[in-house]
Amino acid sequence: MDAVKTIPKADLQVNIGGLPLRNPVMTASGTFGYGREFENLVNLHRLGGIVVKGISIQPRPGNPPPRIVETSSGMLNAIGLENVGIERFLTEKVPYLKTLRTKVVVNILGDSLDEYAYLAEKLSGHEGIHALEVNISCPNVKKGGVAFGVDPEMAKAVTAAVKTATDLPVMIKLSPNVTDIASMAQAVEQGGADSVSLINTLIGMGIDTSSRRPKLANVIGGLSGPAIKPVALRMVWQVAQAVSIPIVGIGGIETAEDAIEFLLAGATAIQVGTANFYDPQATEKIITGLHQYLYEQKEICVRSIIGTIRLGSST
Amino acid sequence: MPNFQEKALVQAHEQLAPDIFRLTVHSPQIAQASAPGQFVMIKSSNTSDPLLRRPFSIHDVTSGGMLHLLYKVIGKGTRCLQNLSPGEQTDLIGPLGHGFQFSVQEPACLLGGGMGIAPLLYLAKSLQNVSSPRQDHQILLGARTSVELAPLVDDFQQLGYTVQAATDDGSLGHHGFVSELLEEVLPSVRTVYVCGPHPLMAAIARQCQAADVPCQVSLETHMACGLGACLGCTIYAPDKSYRHVCKHGPVFDANEVLWTL
Known part of the structure; x- marks a missing residue:
């Protein structure tokens, strides 16, 4: 630690499509509650940003148990988007969030374009809410339950609906459960997205062999954790070549080295997800590690390493 | 409620039975802030498999900031935990959750099955500080066999309690379920604290409800964080x-829990 203190601090500021961050390290939605859950364990003021648990118009109770199961180097979850709903979020959670000296991004989810637009409008103009992240991995009830995030036209439409309803910077969180992630990113860019974040969880499942029952009551769930990092990194790299809006990398990040891989692949910022559960200090360690890396690489600014992966022959 | 993340040095790691261990760590902040029935999340390995911390109820707190955990080796997490040696460091988050309400009605019955006995030792110790003479409290402990149960019975006896034991194979105390011991003591107690396998707790909850005796249960589920963030438990x-x-929780009033679907 002493050695770290003696190195000069690099410039870690980044801008995610109109959302300025003091550093590129954020927490991923659904892994950090509404921030306060971690107040004793993390210096929240030090974070680049906090993405809070996804909010819907009505409170959602979530799925029946069991909701989570550990897998090799990862976990499956089927929480079912349990949340307090927008009214309680605004009255009970925002007063605390606005005392934090960090950027607060509110993740929103809905069943229809109207619901997304309503949430975006309702969350605008509040002190302590700095941007929106749109979860488009939800089923579109009016279109037979197909997820918005697996159809480029629907993804574009939901982006446009949210953009029309708010002046806040809008980040679209992409689902990895598609054949061509780059075309999804291009669709939301055309819809007016200020940035994209990726990846959401990969759909998976597990079976208890003695009872022959699925390990999750919901049968299928979202895989997260270090197990998905290579997939996430590949997708960020592909999207970086397809769009010009900033990218926020998510997927199995637990160390500074992980975070730097995403920056080199083209992400402007990153979100730490599952690692918050088992290593609440992960975000702070990554910030410290970024300073160290930039010093070793003789860089003074984190922005100079974004997308600087070296391809082709090493000679 | 304050909680801490603490690097804790392993002080002792005692094998009580073939698969049952007691881990003692120096964790002064967590020990000082903890109450009976609360739990800690422990990282059992430095690798990403197993990835998640594991929840363990606080078994005992002793002077000098010592925290004791009791566990049975069941799966990947506990197999890793078993490898910890004195002098090594582990990482704990705690104390977490709501523990037992024990300022209420005396005398009490403490009923534990298997590893559910773990939080009851700390509770039994704390009950010594309240009014009832300790002989009035009823301690009912059950396990599969004497080898697993005897060392735990011993802990409570050392505190001055009389213990009634039950084993599945009859090798110690009553031959049968520990729940069968409750009927007799129920009229003489005013609160029941129970921790053990789900069917045991469901049975005790029913008995207590029928007798109109308040019952507190300590539940166990899979959880990823222990902090209220993952919403998995x-x-x-x-x-x-x-x-x-x-x-x-992890301690609930038995009437707040749906026992059968």
């Missing part, structure tokens, strides 16, 4: 709404 309340074991 769900149980049903009687109205089929959800409760989270890490935040609303």
